[in-house]
Amino acid sequence: MAKLKCSDYGFECEFxxxxxxxxxxxxxxxxxxxxxxxxxxxxxxMQFILRKK
Structure with a gap:
């Protein structure tokens, strides 16, 4: 399972x-x-996902 949130990357967004x-x-x-x-x-x-683990 993977999870990416806009707010983790500097966006004021709830996606x-x-x-x-x-x-x-x-x-x-x-x-x-x-x-x-x-x-x-x-x-x-993919790098975003790998760095979160």
Missing amino acids: VSEGEIEQVIEEFGKHTEDIHGIDYSKEAL
């Missing part, structure tokens, strides 16, 4: 994505691009 790693990468990446205008690569999002 949370939780679940399987691939699902979290897809959801969080889409949210940050659509809502915050930041296009994180899948590799960057």
